Amino acid sequence: MKLFISIIGLFFSIFLLSCSSKDEKQDEISNGNTRIKIKSINVAEEAAVSELNPIQDDDEDGLSKLGSSRKSSINAQAGVLLTDGSSDLQGRSEESFGEMVASTDFDALVSVAIPIVDSVKRSHYLASAKEAVASKRIVNKLAADVPINSSIKFRLIIYNENRTQQLFNKVLSRNEEPDIALDIGTFHWFAISTQETGTAPDVNSSGVINRDDLANKDFMFDSGSISTVEGDNFLEIIFLRQMAAVDVSLNTRGLFGPMQGTSSISIGSGTGATAFTSIIRTGNFNIFNGVFSDFSTVNTSVLASAMSVVDTRWGNAEKLATFYTAANAVAVTIPVNNLRLRLNSLSITLDDNSTRTFAANALLSIPHTTALSLTKGTRSRANVRLIESGIRVGNYNWARTNLIFDASKNYGSTTVPYAYTMNETDAYRLRPNNNYTSPSDNEYWFHGVPWPTSTEYRTVDACRRIFPSGTWRLPNVPSADNPTDTDHHFNALINNLVRTPAKNQIGTTTAYRYSISWTRSTSQAQNTAYPDANFVLPVYGYRTSAGVVTQNPALVSSSGQMHYWSNSWFTEQGSTYLHGLSLRGTVTNGTTSNTLSMSSNPASNRLPIRCVRRVVN
Secondary structure, eight states, X not given: OHHHHHHHHHHHHHHHHHHHHHHHHHHHTSTTTEEEEEEEEEEOOOOEEEESXXXXXXXXXXXXXXXXXXXXXXXXSTTOOOTTOOEEOOOOSOOOBOEEEEOSSEEEEEEEEEEEXXXXXXXXXXXXXXXXXTTOOOOOOOTTOEEOOTTOEEEEEEEOTTSOSEEEEEEEETTOOOOXXXXXXXXXXXXXXXXXXXXXXXXXXXXXXXXXXTTTSOOEEEEEEEEOXXXXXXXXXXXXXXXXXXXXXXXXXETTSOBOTTOEEEEEEOOTTTOOEXXXXXXXXXXXXXXXXXXXXXXXXXXXXXXXXXXXXXXXXXXXXXXXXXXXSSOEEEOTTOEEEEEEEOEEEOTTSOEEXXXXXXXXXXXXXXXXXXXXXXXXXXXXXXXXXXXXXXXXXXXXXXXXXXXXXXXXXXXXXXXXXXXXXXXXXXXXXXXOSXXXXXXXXXXXXXXXXXXXXXXXXXXXXXXXXXXXXXXXXXXXXXXXOOOOHHHHHXXXXXXXXXXXXXXXXXXXXXXXXXXXXXXXXXXXXXXXSSEEEEOOOEEOTTOOXXXXXXXXXXXXXXXXXXXXXXXXXXXXXXXEXXXXXXXXXXXXXXXXXXXXEETTSBBOOOOEESSOO
């Protein structure tokens, strides 16, 4: 009996030992000891870009300080100009300005930058699913890969070895520690993000992301396999951008106001007057093979309110919009000179707080001399600087209004002496309209000076400082100092007799604005965004060196004179008294004369300035 009990006890002990060993073996492959953790989450570096037709800024003010005065044939009698006199404040060598293009409502300086993709980065972007073994995963990581923003969400999905069953599917952020417990084995993982802070797209039962969830989004993806071992196993995620990105920098500083939030733009292609097809497309994305399919075109627009500010100094006057288009290994190609920007709506807040709204759906062609290839993981850029269109009279495009100086917009230097950095100031501006009788002090300029009251005579063509630098200039009067510049802008006005003297009551006041207007060229359509259909030169007199306004007929018994500076100057014979050449007209007893002439003024008188377009498309 005791033997029997002993034998039973032995068998029972063996059974317990067997069960214990089995339990220990089960623990090795259970969820308790095998875990997947995320080691790092980075975003791969994008390709650099290269300008096809860069906007290069004019680095000169265009006014040469001459070492000595030339002998002049100007006699001492005011208002008489002989033909062999003057030296002008003329520009130096012409610079490249990118491409000047025009629409009905405005002109623009544009450039295009395309990606440069070297072989290392190319393989980095087009890499197939990467293999990983436990924590020893080897990845092709570039030095410039950067951690994903902590506020951005991504979705991590893990499948079994046969990819028939989802074992984990959750939206995470970089700082989260997901609890992922799996058996020992081989698994496939997929990481998905659209760079959004709320969520990340999911897949259907076939592992496909719906194209609507990816339309015009910064879709990023990474995938791989991992063979787990007991303990901690680490994933290293390097997101690769699956879309081709196109940045559009829209700049309205040359329109003299920030864009309002309801303004919007679209990017597309086409030729001719009205053709426009969106270049933005989306597609269903299969995470198992990393390929888009079932493409569709998306008519996408971006509101100004959704764009990012480029520089806080001028705020909403320059904003960046980004478009995303789906592309596989074969690029989306845009034929030569087919890229187009459509301004679906554009409204600008002007200096007097009024709103200028341009015609809807204005098209701007963006020239490019080579076809554009939009490839996954690359970023191209279009720079668009909108410029106020001029009024064409004869062969010249004139500014619609007078030049003023606003010290508050000379960023970083708002007191005398005003430091100047090219294209980093908006102090040089064109007025919103001509509907006033008495200009402010900042509209009367000494001759050839960097700001209205500066006495640095004949040093600066202030028109060239209007953003974008070098687009406008002072009217030219030919001189022996610059025989190649034969344009005589004021003579073109003097000799053009299709003009009308006018006397206009301003608002409900009893004050009148006296002016002469020229009918615009028949080749130029009327731009209803601006109040004047034709070229208007008001009569505002001038300020003396003591700052007293004189010869403004709105202030002095309805009689006075028109004066506008040119770029030319001379020294009166037998003295060092500097004069500038100007356009002159008269008003007598409320009647504006239709007779105009060239005149001279002491450089210490302060006259209005009407700029003329330097760059003509």
